[in-house]
Amino acid sequence: MALNLIRKLMVSSLFCFGAATASAETFVFTAIPDEDETKLVERFRGVADYLSNELNVDVRYIPVKSYAAAVSAFRNNQVQLAWFGGLSGVQARRLVPGSEAIAQGVEDQAFETYFIANTNTGIEPADELSSLEEGLQGKTFTFGSKGSTSGRLMPEFYIRETFGEQPDEFFSRVGFSGNHTRTLRLVEAGTYEVGALNFQVWEKELADGNIDTDAVQVIWRTPAYPDYQWTIRGDVNERFGEGFKQRVTEALLNLDDQALLESFPRSGFIPASNDDYEPISKTAEEIGILD
């Protein structure tokens, strides 16, 4: 009886390994989880349908739980295309030789981070971060994800540059909310007094009437920097046919479904190149996120 059971177990575990090897040639993409998941799934299912029509291959979107998981999936060739932030894109392209940034949003050429504060802090908006030193010192502060460009890299860079201290020395408590929507909610609720987030998320939530402007306001805007982009692996042509990379690029650049663009929110996609992200790479090296 026991032996029989053991034998059955062995057989079933073999099935488990075998079942995975069969899989059709599907073009898989992912995106960094920078916002509420429901929004992401809705948005990228739309993109998957669109790409599937344009490219005549099966296209599948897989949601991931962290920025690093998106980079790893891209690096491991489990996804071939990804909607990365500035930093995650640089990380991914360093790890996958031959991969390329092919398109970015119109807004991504000059992206910004907003510093926001709960109104109970009494901090008033300013043009220079340095003039906020007194108000900000010793407050609680939240970044977005640890791997975020607009939610971590850029705000950390400006905090260090302006105040000459690491964030956890300057603020009394530093957290990582996980994504931009959550940063907004946490500062709005007062769980953190100050936070930094992607300006597009703020603007969209504001336009949709989802922000209690009596509870939270923008106190400072960073200078512009390049951010999100579509990055594709260098070996897709070998797998999906000659000229595939070009076709994906064109499909993305030609995307003119207003509802879909609105969900990003971007007004359209324009060509991008790896060199566009050199400033991000330098900043990340400076604060030690990249070696």
Add this chain to the structure above:
Amino acid sequence: MFQSPTVRTSFIFLAIALVGLLFADIAITASNPWRDLGNFFFGVVTPNFFSNEGLMTALLRTVSFAFVGVALGSISGFLLALVYRWLPVRILCAFVRAIHELFWALIFLQFFGFHPLTGVLAIAIPYAGIFAKVYSEILEEADPEPGRLLPPRTGVISAFLYTKIPDCWVQLRTYTAYRLECGLRSSAILGFVGLPTLGFYLESAFSQGHYSDAGAMLILFYVLIATMPLWVKPKLLPAYILGAPFFLGEGLPIVWSNVGRFFTQDIVPSPLRGEEGWAGMGAWLGDMFINQAMPGIWNTVILTQVALVATGIIALLAFPLISTHFGGPVRRTSGHVFLVIMRSTPEYILAYILLQLWGPSMLPAVVALALHNGGIIGHLIGRQSSTIRLRPDAPNGLNRYTYELVPRVYRSFLAFLFYRWEIIMRETAILGILGIYTLGFYVDSAIQNIQFDRAMVLILITASLNIGVDVLGRFIRRKLALQTMPTC
């Protein structure tokens, strides 16, 4: 009173925890924590079972991952138990079980990616280490008498199967079934790092404040665990185990070259990969030790000690809820329901919920660990207290509790508490992923920065710390002559 070694030990640990509290970061930072908590409970009582198309699939996956992981773990654990005498095997087992399932999952995610194997191995490997230890303890305690009665020249295997196994069968089975329940909890939380189990949906429902959806998921999970005796039948087990591998989902195909790359490049310390070589190792390790390992270890130890004592207090307060010496059947039944909820909610999920509601500090972690572990120990000693027969003229109420029952269950209470010490520390480390600055926080940061070499060193440090506490816990239990049965 202080002459009793158990009391002395208790007070030493209480004192350590009180000193720890001075250094611990305990605060409620949310401006309106009670409103949020109210919203959450409102969500739980108004569950929405139809919000998510993936919910039933997620439950199915949760069960499947648990079955396959626990089955593989128990088979490998059984084989390891046979050779557990060998020191290298014991060390290997202590090592693999000192690393939490979530850490294993984070490691496998880096090269197997979103393939079912990631989730299966994340459960099977640490469980194999635990099974090996417990099975070998059970086998060791088997009655040697039947073996002596065998005819000479009986083969080793026959002797084993006909004398040891029948004697231990019930215990082996009970423990394995119990582990399956733990497996369900482990499987559920794997969703938090992206595997397709319940945690995946729970995390997104929570983070978006969809408390009714989250409530529905939690209720389904409790029902799943509470009804286990009804659907986990010995006769059905082979069917479950054979079927489960087909319900893991297909995930994404494994690219085998990633495995080689992970072991030959990713986890090689960066100075060795670059030009610096061994000369750079000192600086690399030193930097990591001062900036990550030290603060991580400090916070992990403080949080563990505070949570350990809080667990003890909760357990002592909770056990009368189900003890037959207090209250009527109605109160005991509600006590049972309450304790089932406390112990079947994985501490990771509890901590996640409380962190969302109260804001970040060590407090949500302490409360989560104390509720979960206190629920488990409270349940065990509550059951034990019911077997105690009191004199007909025994005092009632508070006096019955303090003078009759607590002294009688105190030794086994301490035994369970010290047994769970290492488990609490393992959980404490992992809670860092949620943003509390324990070792898990630094492991997660290293992984987020794609620095797997650092992540591996930090995981090794975490494992050593757990092994150290495990050894210390066993030493104290032996010193105080406390005996216990394993819990997870």
